[in-house]
Amino acid sequence: MIVRNLQLVxxxxxxxxxxxxxxxxxxxxxxxxxxxxxxxxxEAMTGxxxxxxxxxxxxxxxxxxxxxxxxGDGLRPSSRHSSGERHSSPAExxxxxxxxxxxxxxxAENYDWVQSVERLKIAQRLSEQRPAHLPPLQVCLQVNIDxxxxxxxxxxxxxxxxxxxxxxxxxxxxxxLMSIPEPAPDFVAACAVHQRAAxxxxxxxxxxxxxxxxxxxxxxxxxxxxxxxxxxxTMVRIGTAIFGGR
Ligand SMILES: *Cc1c(COP(=O)(O)O)cnc(C)c1O
Numbered sequence: 001m002i003v004r005n006l007q008l009v010x011x012x013x014x015x016x017x018x019x020x021x022x023x024x025x026x027x028x029x030x031x032x033x034x035x036x037x038x039x040x041x042x043e044a045m046t047g048x049x050x051x052x053x054x055x056x057x058x059x060x061x062x063x064x065x066x067x068x069x070x071x072g073d074g075l076r077p078s079s080r081h082s083s084g085e086r087h088s089s090p091a092e093x094x095x096x097x098x099x100x101x102x103x104x105x106x107x108a109e110n111y112d113w114v115q116s117v118e119r120l121k122i123a124q125r126l127s128e129q130r131p132a133h134l135p136p137l138q139v140c141l142q143v144n145i146d147x148x149x150x151x152x153x154x155x156x157x158x159x160x161x162x163x164x165x166x167x168x169x170x171x172x173x174x175x176x177l178m179s180i181p182e183p184a185p186d187f188v189a190a191c192a193v194h195q196r197a198a199x200x201x202x203x204x205x206x207x208x209x210x211x212x213x214x215x216x217x218x219x220x221x222x223x224x225x226x227x228x229x230x231x232x233x234t235m236v237r238i239g240t241a242i243f244g245g246r
Pocket of ligand 1: 032034055096097180221222223237238239240241
């Protein structure tokens with residue numbers, strides 16, 4: 001079921017890209033596996049999926065450990081995964097939920113990406129706590145693009161200064177922006193809010209404060225994937241359409 005759902009989501013992405021005149025290879029799929037177990041992640045991996053998003057930090061770490069054990073098994077020639085099911089590259093883990101100060105070490109030590117950075121203090125802790133043997137932690141700033149009810153994310157007018165400061169931290173690599181707008185009533189309204197995020201993304205890249213431009217605009221979920229791609233998303237975060245209802 002998960003493998004079939006993944007194919008349906010990939011088809012949606014391809015169709016949306018063609019409708020928007022974009023190359024389907026310009027949009028990555030992040031499978032949001034929150035509340036589902038390691039078996040669901042492993043099933044998605046057998047369907048070719050590599051990038052997974054988790055909201056709850058400790059739940060994600062437990063899953064990361066379980067999946068790495070499975071990946072380790074797969075590398076042993078005698079393992080039951082050694083033939084047809086062998087996987088070429090390991091899973092890539094994205095933290096997409098709120099990060100409190102007391103959870104930064106877990107994130108820095110276990111995840112590959114964190115997309116929910118909204119304060120410099122949290123970014124500084126993540127940089128200090130990122131272990132030397134790991135590559136820099138890949139970071140997106142969460143932007144409160146519509147002043148939404150959750151109020152999570154940096155205000156758009158403060159995003160440029162935060163981006164400039166985060167980009168200077170040694171153990172982080174600033175990759176882009178992430179947004180979670182409130183549900184929109186229709187396609188046009190959803191496009192409008194995603195276009196605001198895309199405009200902010202370009203504004204920051206053109207401001208001349210970053211050594212390297214950002215390459216990731218993370219927006220679009222199960223309900224608004226098409227609108228997000230129309231507006232320029234380079235990474236859609238899909239849970240329900242892959243793993244089912246929560
Ligand atoms: C849960 C979640 C998603 C996935 O939402 P679906 O509607 O299930 O596709 C994407 N991004 C974030 C930040 C989430 O918390």
